[in-house]
Amino acid sequence: MKTIVYIICDTRSGSTLLGDMLSKSPDVFFGGELQNIGGYLYEKGTGASWNYSCSCGDSLRCCQFWRKILSNRNIMNFDKKFDTLIEWKFNKRFAIRYLISLKKNNYIKKLLKNSCKKRILNNIENLYETIFSIGKSKYIIDSSKRPWQALQIYKYTSFKIKFIYLKRDIKAVTISKLKWDKCQSSIYKQATYFFSTYVYNLICCRMIKMINPHNLMEITYENLTKNPKESISLIFDFLGIENYYFSKYMDCKKGHSIGGTPTRFKKRPIIYDERWKNEIEKMPMLKVLGKYFG
Ligand SMILES: [Zn+2]
Incomplete structure (x- = not known):
């Protein structure tokens, strides 16, 4: 049965690595952050630093895989902008409101209801269907990360969906985000980045409870990278895939994924x-926050 494998996680948590590891099966297509396809097509939002190119190095309109997908009439309706992103303003104000809210489940359900857009979900469904028909794979890995996007797809599309929740130490994630935005030295930024990472984590934990446990697997970045062979074998078991091989390298250039870590254009062990363990030594406040909330 055609299955979507959706990776839920925060940014800087290893989702590109996991997607690439899972692509080592002929049954699997790793599409990357499929929620950003509209942004890539119209060159808006994340992706500017690598010219919105596919992991193979070509732009989406030139890439041999995406060119076929995007020329499909179900995808390209030139009267409308093609978009697959379910918008949800996750910002400081939201994070504070969430923390002080007494009925957190109701708060989340209300937000899910308000962010549900039939047009977008229809686009996502068409995109998956077209990838299945052109790519001939049985599984699509969508590493769009956001749990609200995951739950909308889970609820409103007709595909079988399996979820992998990939967790990483929030101190490591915070430091990686600070480095990426080049603001490690600002104490204010250290605190706000840590706080938003912490709340995002809480929201992920709450939202994955809305998924049938049979369709969900939880894994940590630390375990995935320290025991890659064992971890990946457990994930393939969970997905019911027998035909795969293990590679010691991340090598996304051979595939056609969208978004992900900026290091994906190089083959890496x-x-x-x-x-981050060395860097946190220079950030005493972050160390204290990590100790109490990490
Ligand atoms: Zn490509």
Whole structure:
């Protein structure tokens, strides 16, 4: 049965690595962050630093895979902008409101209801269907990350969906985000980035409870990178895929995925990245926050 595998996680948590590892099966197509396809097509939002190119290095309109997908009439309706992103304003104000809200489940359900857009969900369904028909794969890996996007797809599309919740130490995620935005030295930024990462994590934990446990697997970045062979074998078991091989390298250039870590254009060995442990030594406040909330 055609199955979508949706990776839920925060940014800087290893979803590109996981997607690439799962693409080592002929039954699997790793599409990357499929929620951003509209942004890539119209060159808006994340992706500007690599010219909105596919992991193969070509632009979406030139890439041999995406060119076929995007020329499909179900996808390209030139009267309308093609978009697959379910917008949800996750910002400081939202995070504070969520924390002080007494009925958190109701708060989330209300937001899910308000962010549900039939047109977008229809686009997502058409995109998956077209990838299945052109790519001939049985599984599509969508590493769009956001749990609200995941739940809308779970509720409103007709595909079988399996979820992988990929967790990483929130101190490591915070430091990686600070580095990416080049603001490690600002104490204010350290606190706000940590706070939003912490709340995002709480929301993920709450939202995955809305998924049938049979369709959900939880894994940590630390385990995935320290024991990659064992971890990936457990995930393939969970997905019911027998035909795969294990590679010691992340090598996205061979595939056609959208978005993900900026390092994906180079072949890299799979290693546990613990550089943040040295960097946190220069950030005493973050260390304290991590100790109490991490
Ligand atoms: Zn490509």
